[in-house]
Amino acid sequence: MINEHLPALQVVVPLLAAPICFLILNNRLSWLFASLVSWLCFAMAILLVMEVKDGAVLHYEFGGWAPPWGIEYSVDVLNAYVLLIVSGIAAVVFPYSWTSIQKEIPESHHRIYFTAMMLCLAGLLGMTITGDAFNLFVLLEISSLSSYTLISLGRDRRALTASFQYLIMGTIGATFILIGVGLLYALTGTLNMADLASKIPALEGSRTLQAAFAFLVVGFGLKLAMFPLHLWLPNAYAFAPSAVSAFIGSTATKVAIYALLRFLYTVFGADFSFNFMQVQWLLMPLAVASILFASMVAMFQDGIKRLLAYSSVAQIGYMLLGISLVNITGLTGTLLHLFNHALMKGGLFLTLGAIAYRVGDTRVKSIAGLGQAMPFTMGAFVVGALSLIGVPLTVGFISKWYLILATLEKGYWPLTVLIIISSLMAVVYTWRIIETAYFQERPANAPEVKEAPLSLLIPAWTLIAANLYFGINSRLSTDLATGAAKMLFGGSLL
């Protein structure tokens, strides 16, 4: 009975919980409530994954209005998989938040923080689950507006300018998406994605359709930080509070990539996107440029958060590279990297939050000697860094393996070399941190540092342990990713 309403509840529950977080006057209760709701969302996502993992598609008509007139939510393997990633990260970051924000956000803003996080979660889940193009725009703006607020809560005053810059770039992106959706509506008279998909093949060659395609690709390109539209990302991640960096860094760009995939494959169809528009020849050079450029810049950063932010731009490059190969293995690699990158970046940002909690800042030079002072925190960081590099037995290896197989399948061996070179660059930029932490003495005048509290260590280690678990037993993630990739290539199943 309740099961048939699951697709709606997945979004409605966090959306309703957001104002309640603000109305609960006690900060601690508000946090407990928010954590409970995030676990509930995770549980619902697991139930949805179990229902659709064999290829079933769930449809939910809001208010009983049949599509294409009403708003429809539809869940297939692909969005259930992304829902699992987003809600899983939320279920770890919400409990972590309490201790982390004590030192980073003034007490009067704690409830606002939980409200904004909840809204951001609702927006991201909604973007993932919706089957309506305009609804996607609205939910995108809900998640974006709350993430601007969250970023501006950072301690440094540069968080404000970072947030403003992100707001300008993000709104341009969202407006481009709005233009694209409007042009599609003008052509077809519908907003439902499945209905759009059935009407678009007849329009091939229409100039308006090509314009809509271009606006949508650039719009999502801005939201997912595709090189060279990534300029908002490093500052936004570097100056946001630690828990916010962990949450937004591991979910927001992933959901934007999901939305791009949904439009490329389901709405426009693989044939139009890749044979007629040849979008892979736009994505591939940009992916290569972002992998090389961002890894290079990451090697010269002083702040670890900013270093990880540039590394995120490079990882997004991998995902775009997988899309641009236009084969099932490449797309599986992209989808696996969505999952795996969320785990590794989430884990790394959470350990950085623990360092920020004890040390106060996260510059490379201020972590000297922490290997002895905070063994568990730095241990987590090392495992996360190995995963980022792509060492076997970690998740990073699995997705890079699929990407390398996909490049070989296509015969693009220079891209294989590129993936290996950029992994070596990742060794360089993570080694700098590990070397400073383990092989340099703590300065004599530096204050005494203790191990981070368990309330930070447990969530961080949960994600780090997931890096190892899914690196060794990758059946869950590879099954879902392969299933989703096959579904996307098999045409529209909406």
Next chain:
Amino acid sequence: MILDLYNYWVVIFLMMSGFYTLIASNHLIKKIVGLNIFQSSVFMLYISMGKVAGGTAPIAAEGIDTYSNPLPHVLILTAIVVGIATTSLALALVIRIKESYDTVQENEILELDRISDEETQA
């Protein structure tokens, strides 16, 4: 022939002037104004698209059988609300930027950031 589609020319003119203001101005408030013009042009795109030649307001009445399409208008009401939320959030951020930097000129803010960067390096 080209003038038949004059609504699109209006939209394109507004869109480009808004976009130019957004990119070229140094003053944060002017950027927000540019963003608003840019967004308004998209609202006009939707609204003019819903107009059916010879159609009236979509209210059922005797003797009328051509109606304008109300759906784009409804969509744009939502988009306007989103636009207001974005503008107010942007203005709130500018107030906080003004409080902590004492300026709303982008080049001066960048200069102040550069100076504080050098201080932390030293």
